[in-house]
Amino acid sequence: MSERTYEVPKPYHDAVMHWQKHNFPDYPLLSQTWEKYFPTDQPFCLCARIQESIPDVQPVGAHAGEPRSLRPAELEPEAARHLLAIIRAQASTEFGSIQQHQATLERANDDQDKMWVLRVMAEELRHGYQMIHLLTSADWSSVSDAKPVDMVEEILSMRTGSHVLAAFNLEYDSFVDNVIFCAFIDRVGKYQLTMQKASCYRPFAASMPPMLREEAFHLATGVIPMRRWVEKAASGDPLITMATLQRAVNKWFGRGLEMFGHEAKGQEIVALGLKDMANGEAQDAYIDECGKMLDDLNKRHVRAMEARAATVDEADLLRLPHPRFFRRRGEPAFQMIAVDGAPFADVDAYVRYLGAVLPEAYLASRDVKHYVETLRKLVAGQITIKDAIKSTPHLARVGGACPCSNSVRWVVEDAA
Amino acid sequence: MTELDIESITQIDERVTGTYRPEVWEDRAAYYIRRDPDSSQVAEVDGTVVGFMMGEVRGGEFGMNEPTGWVEFFGVDPSARGRSLGRRLLEALLAHFRERGAQVARTMVQEKDAEIAGFLSAMGFKPAKVVPLERRPL
Numbered sequence: 044m045s046e047r048t049y050e051v052p053k054p055y056h057d058a059v060m061h062w063q064k065h066n067f068p069d070y071p072l073l074s075q076t077w078e079k080y081f082p083t084d085q086p087f088c089l090c091a092r093i094q095e096s097i098p099d100v101q102p103v104g105a106h107a108g109e110p111r112s113l114r115p116a117e118l119e120p121e122a123a124r125h126l127l128a129i130i131r132a133q134a135s136t137e138f139g140s141i142q143q144h145q146a147t148l149e150r151a152n153d154d155q156d157k158m159w160v161l162r163v164m165a166e167e168l169r170h171g172y173q174m175i176h177l178l179t180s181a182d183w184s185s186v187s188d189a190k191p192v193d194m195v196e197e198i199l200s201m202r203t204g205s206h207v208l209a210a211f212n213l214e215y216d217s218f219v220d221n222v223i224f225c226a227f228i229d230r231v232g233k234y235q236l237t238m239q240k241a242s243c244y245r246p247f248a249a250s251m252p253p254m255l256r257e258e259a260f261h262l263a264t265g266v267i268p269m270r271r272w273v274e275k276a277a278s279g280d281p282l283i284t285m286a287t288l289q290r291a292v293n294k295w296f297g298r299g300l301e302m303f304g305h306e307a308k309g310q311e312i313v314a315l316g317l318k319d320m321a322n323g324e325a326q327d328a329y330i331d332e333c334g335k336m337l338d339d340l341n342k343r344h345v346r347a348m349e350a351r352a353a354t355v356d357e358a359d360l361l362r363l364p365h366p367r368f369f370r371r372r373g374e375p376a377f378q379m380i381a382v383d384g385a386p387f388a389d390v391d392a393y394v395r396y397l398g399a400v401l402p403e404a405y406l407a408s409r410d411v412k413h414y415v416e417t418l419r420k421l422v423a424g425q426i427t428i429k430d431a432i433k434s435t436p437h438l439a440r441v442g443g444a445c446p447c448s449n450s451v452r453w454v455v456e457d458a459a
Numbered sequence: 460m461t462e463l464d465i466e467s468i469t470q471i472d473e474r475v476t477g478t479y480r481p482e483v484w485e486d487r488a489a490y491y492i493r494r495d496p497d498s499s500q501v502a503e504v505d506g507t508v509v510g511f512m513m514g515e516v517r518g519g520e521f522g523m524n525e526p527t528g529w530v531e532f533f534g535v536d537p538s539a540r541g542r543s544l545g546r547r548l549l550e551a552l553l554a555h556f557r558e559r560g561a562q563v564a565r566t567m568v569q570e571k572d573a574e575i576a577g578f579l580s581a582m583g584f585k586p587a588k589v590v591p592l593e594r595r596p597l
Contacts, residue, residue: 044558083517084494162493259496260489263462267485270465274481332463339466343481 046253049091051176055195058454059089059172062199065446067141069148073158073165080158087165091176092253093246101243104316111245116185118244122315123186126244129317130174132207133239134198136232137171139211140164142203143224147215152282159264160221163229166257171198173250181246192454199453204409209371209435210298216404219283222272223291226265226336231302233258234325243316266336273340273361277347285344285359290402293364293382296333300326301372330366337361369397371414377421377431390422460499460511462492467501467508471536487532491515495559500551502535502544509539512548514566516559521589528556530566549582567591 050056063070073087101107115123141164148164151157175198179191187194204212210228215221236258240251272283303309309322320328341360348355365384367375379387382400387393394415398406405411417434420426426434445453460468469484491499495515502510512533518526530552535544556564565587568576 081493256496259461260493263489263492266462266465267489270481270485335463339463342466346479346481 044252045095046092047095048088049093049176049180051091051172051179054192054454054456055175055179058195058199059168059175061445061447062138062453063168066138067145067164067168069145069161070165070168073161076158076161080155081162087162087169089165089169089172091173091250092169093249094252095249097240097245097249097252099245101316102241103313103319104243105314106243106316111243111248113245115181115183115244119315120186122243122317123183125312125315125317126242126247127183127187129239130177130247131194131198133235134171134174134178135201135207136211137167137174138198139201139203139206139208140167140224140228141171143211143213143215144221146203147218147221150218151221152218153268156218156222156264156268159260159268160225163225163261163264166261169257170254173254174198177246177250192456196452196454208298208302210295210302212435213294213298213405213410214408216402216408219287219291219402220294222265222268223288223295224265225261226269227292227295227299227333228302229258229261229265230332230336231299231329233262234320234329235302238318238320238325241316241319266340269340270343273344274347276359277344277353278351285361287402289361290400290405292337292361293369293400294402294405296364297366297369297371299329299333300366301370303329305372306374326366330363334363337363369401369414371417371435372432377418377428379418390419393418460488460491460501460513461496462488464488464501464508464511468511468534471509471511471534474537475534487513498552498555498559500548500555502539502548504539504542504544510535510544510548512545512552514552514556516556516561523589525563526559526561528553528559528561528564530564545578546582565589 051059077084077086099110101109101111112118115126118126144160144164148157148160151160175195178194183189183191183194189197201207203214206212210231215224233255236251236255240248240255242248242251269288272288273285275283276285276288303326304322306323306326309318309320309325312318313321344360345355362382364382365380367378367380367384368382369380370376370378379390379393381387381396387396397411397415401411413434417426417431421428421431465481465484465488468488469479469481472484473479488499491513498515499513500511501508510533512530514528514530514532516526516528518524520527530549533545533548535548553564564584566579566584568579570576
């Protein structure tokens with residue numbers, strides 16, 4: 044289980060630290076409070092970690108049983124192209140989640156919850172750093188004209204609204220989102236990392252076990268505060284209610300499902316040896332796991348209600364929304380489906396319904412506005428479903444992204 | 460062991476001790492998950508968690524610098540006893556300790572817990588050259 048650690052070349056390391064200064068200003072607080080909240084834990088290290096002992100042969104795909112590739116050029120071009128896209132998307136999620144968490148971190152009403160999220164953010168920074176290591180330590184010229192410096196620049200230039208996946212383009216409404224995100228969206232991350240452990244590209248596969256070990260705590264950072272909140276909700280605490288949590292679950296669950304990709308696709312990624320499960324199979328397992336999570340939370344809530352001799356109202360218990368509810372990608376994209384799976388025929392009625400089941404603060408967001416406008420155009424026949432799905436924000440281009448100056452790039456290459 | 464095992468572990472503990480202590484097990488699970496999530500183990504029967512064993516490799520305690528696998532909390536649902544689950548949990552935990560470089564495993568047992576002492580003895584644990592001391596009242 045030994046690991047080797049790497050620092051990326053100085054221009055990239057400096058770029059990440061400069062990005063941190065602007066996007067993750069609370070980062071220094073972690074080392075200042077580490078001993079209090081994580082006593083005797085290994086200090087945090089911003090570095091790439093590669094597990095040394097992983098199987099030498101590819102476990103899945105058309106080349107299963109053959110040696111894993113050590114360089115992108117050794118991969119089939121199609122596999123290398125997909126892999127590069129996966130690494131860039133993975134990097135986008137890591138940096139994107141930090142931007143989301145940072146906005147509401149200070150609103151935590153419990154110091155431990157806040158410091159747990161702060162640690163999660165630092166570990167996401169490390170995961171992003173790990174992806175930059177993979178992009179900059181190998182020659183991708185066989186499948187991309189982009190230079191490593193431009194790939195890194197593009198990743199660091201993304202902001203909430205311009206990331207690759209929709210879940211990372213939603214702003215948080217409150218600290219409830221920090222916690223629900225860890226429980227639901229980091230759980231998708233766990234699935235992706237687990238599937239990517241099977242990758243035919245050794246440096247990528249060997250990056251996954253250290254990331255997965257950290258991801259386990261990210262899930263606990265979501266579930267344990269939720270467990271305590273449902274207990275507080277049962278005790279009559281007016282500041283947190285089951286309805287608040289349910290609306291937040293409704294906001295995030297569909298975004299999590301969409302992170303797996305289209306339900307009916309993904310077989311080609313398995314055949315190329317990049318992952319060991321197709322999208323639909325992984326998504327089904329995720330749904331089951333989320334269901335178990337909510338069952339456990341409901342048990343905790345019911346026990347707390349019983350302890351007060353209070354009557355449990357079934358309507359108060361948390362439920363997973365129907366997988367087709369509030370989707371904008373995948374097979375059910377832009378279908379008007381209720382949280383219980385019931386279909387709507389009238390767009391105005393559906394929009395009113397969304398107003399009742401989504402968090403109030405989220406309703407006024409750019410994201411909901413875009414969804415509703417797109418849905419209305421689709422229903423009116425002004426756009427096709429393909430156009431609707433494609434209308435989600437696209438990547439920000441590189442250049443001028445650092446707030447220090449309109450002309451400064453994140454990555455400043457050595458003059459020498 | 461994952462964060463989704465906490466509720467089952469809490470219920471097993473309640474069946475064994477008669478006390479429902481979710482906060483205690485949330486804190487303990489969080490500790491092990493953040494330090495070494497692959498270490499602590501659970502046993503499932505038909506998809507239900509019926510046993511758990513928590514521990515980790517540490518070094519330096521009490522002047523014992525060698526990496527030591529510490530077996531710290533375990534429990535098996537009374538309805539699932541007699542299926543060698545404790546043995547299998549311990550074997551899995553010890554295998555992980557070896558993988559992490561430990562060459563010794565340690566634990567402590569109260570004198571009154573003869574059943575646990577007997578289980579650990581059957582699993583190869585012997586009295587160590589370490590004397591537990593206490594000061595009571597403090």
